Amino acid sequence: MRPLILSILILLAPGFKARSQAFSPDFFCFEDAFLLSPGISFESQAGLLKDLGFNGMEMEGLDNADEKLRMLDKSGLKLAMVYVQIDIDKQQPYDPRLDEFIKKISNRGVTLWLHVHSDRYGPSDMAGDEACAAVIGRLADYAGSYGVNIALYPHTGFWLEKVGDSVRMTKKIGKRNVGAVFNLCHYLKADERQALEIKLKEAIPYLAAVSINGADDGATSEMDWSRLIQPLGSGTFNVLNILLILKRSNFKGPVGLQCYDIKGDPSEFLKQSITTWQGWLRTL
Numbered sequence: 001m002r003p004l005i006l007s008i009l010i011l012l013a014p015g016f017k018a019r020s021q022a023f024s025p026d027f028f029c030f031e032d033a034f035l036l037s038p039g040i041s042f043e044s045q046a047g048l049l050k051d052l053g054f055n056g057m058e059m060e061g062l063d064n065a066d067e068k069l070r071m072l073d074k075s076g077l078k079l080a081m082v083y084v085q086i087d088i089d090k091q092q093p094y095d096p097r098l099d100e101f102i103k104k105i106s107n108r109g110v111t112l113w114l115h116v117h118s119d120r121y122g123p124s125d126m127a128g129d130e131a132c133a134a135v136i137g138r139l140a141d142y143a144g145s146y147g148v149n150i151a152l153y154p155h156t157g158f159w160l161e162k163v164g165d166s167v168r169m170t171k172k173i174g175k176r177n178v179g180a181v182f183n184l185c186h187y188l189k190a191d192e193r194q195a196l197e198i199k200l201k202e203a204i205p206y207l208a209a210v211s212i213n214g215a216d217d218g219a220t221s222e223m224d225w226s227r228l229i230q231p232l233g234s235g236t237f238n239v240l241n242i243l244l245i246l247k248r249s250n251f252k253g254p255v256g257l258q259c260y261d262i263k264g265d266p267s268e269f270l271k272q273s274i275t276t277w278q279g280w281l282r283t284l
Contacts, residue, residue: 023247023284026254027277028056028080030211033259033266040266042068046075048267052274056080058256062097069104079105080254081113081151081209086139088131088159089120099142107147111208111254113181115153116160116169123161123190126168132160133172140175149177151208156190163187163203170206179208184242185228185258188220197245204249212239213258214273229260231269233276240280247284 034045042064049057056078059068072079082105087093102112114136121128140150152166160166166180182203187196214230216223217237232239246255257277262269 023243024281025246025252026055026078026080027257027274028058028078028254029054029257029270030058030259031060031083033257033262033270035260036263037266043071043074045266046071046077048270050075050077052267052270053278054257054270054274056254058083061085062095062101065097065101066104079108079110081111081256083153084112084114086114086116086132086135088116088118088128088135093135094139098139102143102146102148105146105148109147111149111151112143113151113153113209114160115155115158118159121159123157123159124165125159128159129169129172132169136169136178137173137175140173140178144175144177149179149208150175151179151181153181154183154186154190156186161186162191163199164191167203167206179253180206181209181211182207183211183258184239185211185213185215185225185260188215188228188237189223189225190221193217193220197241200242200245201249204246204251207251207253209253209256210242210246210251211256211258212242214239214276225261229258229262231259231262231276232257232273234272240283243280243284 029049034040046057057072058081059079060083069079084094084098116132118128136150143150152160152169154160154162154166160169163180163182170178170180180203182200214232214234215237216227216235220228257273
């Protein structure tokens with residue numbers, strides 16, 4: 001029997017299931033993994049992450065940006081994200097160094113994920129939408145001209161607090177280089193635990209990135225960060241189910257490891273985290 005005919009017959013056979021595509025998104029680490037280890041140079045941080053098998057690293061703010069870019073390039077590690085503050089009701093809404101920095105990261109595949117603040121509007125107050133859309137829309141146009149993307153980072157207590165806010169503003173801004181973010185620890189703290197799967201699935205078409213970490217489950221809004229941010233493989237929350245939803249929804253963006261205020265040696269909790277991550281990918 002000819003190979004083509006045989007292949008067609010196999011595909012039509014009862015019970016045949018095509019092999020699903022591998023789920024292997026870029027996995028990057030937040031710079032805050034080293035927040036409690038100030039003695040570790042940025043060069044050593046990047047080298048450790050590269051050796052452990054991470055694809056990239058986040059950079060918090062623009063301090064020492066030139067040196068950090070050099071160290072990332074030296075280690076062969078990708079700059080995945082840059083964490084930038086936006087104040088939507090201020091005349092200067094972001095770090096004035098950002099415009100020049102955007103030029104330096106032109107066409108490197110970098111995303112600015114923006115944590116959005118307001119003194120005038122409270123968390124999730126839609127009255128601030130117009131101001132936000134104006135500020136980020138202008139920034140997106142400028143960043144887009146240099147091949148730089150933007151993602152809207154939800155953070156507990158900030159104006160843009162929930163994944164729903166991130167999605168809503170992504171739609172309102174309406175730029176091809178602007179997307180939303182699902183941030184697990186902040187979702188567990190600030191949003192409806194029981195609606196997590198529903199809200200994640202609704203957000204996926206708009207997501208530019210996802211962040212995960214180990215965490216405990218239960219009455220999560222009442223928990224402190226020591227329970228909501230743990231190494232992967234620790235805690236009772238089923239993080240693997242998050243990845244399963246992403247896979248089934250054909251999510252193609254990067255996944256970041258949130259490490260804020262995790263105690264101990266970064267080389268140990270990061271090794272635990274990436275070993276767990278790699279095991280999950282094999283499971284998926």
